[in-house]
Amino acid sequence: MKSIKQAFEVPFSFDIIFTENLFSTDNQEFKNFLENFGNRSFHKKILFLIDAGVAENHSYLQDNIRGYFQEVNNISLVDEILVMPGGELVKNDPQYLEKALLAINEHGIDRHSFVAAIGGGAFLDMVGYASCIAHRGVKHIRIPTTVLSQNDSGVGVKNGVNFLGKKNFLGTFAPPVAVFNDSNFLKSLSDRDWRSGISEAVKVALIKDLSFFEWLEDNAQAMADRNKEVMGEQIFRSAALHTNHISSGDPFELGSARPLDFGHWAAHKLEYLTNFEIRHGEAVAIGIALDSVYSKILGLITQEEADRILILLKKLGFILYHPALGENDKLNLWEGLNEFREHLGGELTITILEKLGKGKEIHEVDFEAMKQAVDELEKLNV
Incomplete structure (x- = not known):
């Protein structure tokens, strides 16, 4: 040989x-x-x-x-x-x-x-x-x-x-x-597009940087009011966290872990289910809310911590539920999870929250608990 x-x-x-x-x-x-x-x-x-x-x-x-x-x-x-x-x-x-x-x-x-x-x-x-x-x-x-x-x-x-x-x-x-x-x-930018991208900053702060999450809480109203300087600071800090993660980790995603896709498995499916009626950033905000409530149901974060996340997203102007989440007894959402597994290749790996500012990778999803998380979001939206 x-x-x-x-x-x-x-x-x-x-x-x-x-x-x-x-x-x-x-x-x-x-x-x-x-x-x-x-x-x-x-x-x-x-x-x-x-x-x-x-x-x-x-x-x-x-x-x-x-x-x-x-x-x-x-x-x-x-x-x-x-x-x-x-x-x-x-x-x-x-x-x-x-x-x-x-x-x-x-x-x-x-x-x-x-x-x-x-x-x-x-x-x-x-x-x-x-x-x-x-x-x-x-x-x-x-x-x-x-x-x-x-x-x-x-x-x-x-x-x-x-x-x-x-x-x-x-x-x-x-x-x-x-x-x-x-x-x-x-x-x-329209107010809708101005707001939409901030969900990605919330995402990376929640899994990478507690101090940035707290900064977002303190400055949410200023961003909602279109303060240019505050938005510029948010963009710079978010871009820095994203690029630092890419360069220090697995830039070409040869493994299955994609922590920067926190909240995205549901978001990607939701975009298709709504025929892209909702923006990517809006879908990500819903996905963050869903995975945060799921993390709370699993006992990884407290009710108070979950509430802080939902309050921040609402203060920024996001709606945190869409009827497409619950369609077909939520089986469409389950299909989205399987499609995400396929996109990753091999083992399912999604990121949920271990605590504010720190993500946790998991390889299995308790879909009954995820369905409960969907129901909680629906009640909050009433």
Whole structure:
């Protein structure tokens, strides 16, 4: 018998830059990054894809981008700026993935060039996936425009689209080369979208950082009132916790544990059951509430601690129950748990709470107790 053992490591690093008015000619952050990235002797191109909602709310954006690149050296801006729908539609309908791939091909975006996506988390997911499968990977830049994408999904390493009725069935682990969080994009968000992303901060605080959870309690009203400075602090602290976890743990999820998906197993199913009527962040808030009450029923956290979580989520403006949770005697929810197991591969691993600020991984779910948790949420919503 003969064998060759192959082993190597590939380092990944990227900066998450917090700024404002990214494409103002007074702001040199993006210009400096592009001009100094990689081999400066290569001629590079950049293709922009923009979430249609962002393009509509920031009608000046395309002109600003074109004006900005008149002063950027050694980078050619592709003439076409592609505008496509955001939200789960762009991940559900394969025509948008195909359009992104066709644009990468038609404009000659090679592995030394860039694809820049400006939009919410779902939009970044799709464009990132297109970038990763074209030429086995062209460089992608994320410019998140929502609270959720700036404090969580946009700063991570995952890309994907939905397929066969399953969320993120097709996807890759491939980090961007840079993330630019421009606070100016948050100004145009509806109250619903402003609030939605805060659930991811609650999630990571509950499983990682008690002091951040207490900060969220103290500042919930300010965030609900759209205080820009407080929201900026929340986004920075949440993004730091997410990125620290990814770099210190299992960034490409080779195991089955996904603590950063606390509250998500139910959220993913709930999104589909409601035909994406509710936002991802809204579904996550319900999922957090459900798993927190379940943790209380198991005796891991106290009633008082569970109440603190529910009060915080309500103060932020979240509704903590949806009728789809209880449909079909909750068997639809049970199916979601099995789908989550399949998505992980092998052993079921979900995170619940051992105490405020510390998550606990479990591999089995007492579904009768989970059904009780659903009933408790329904009563609280009356």
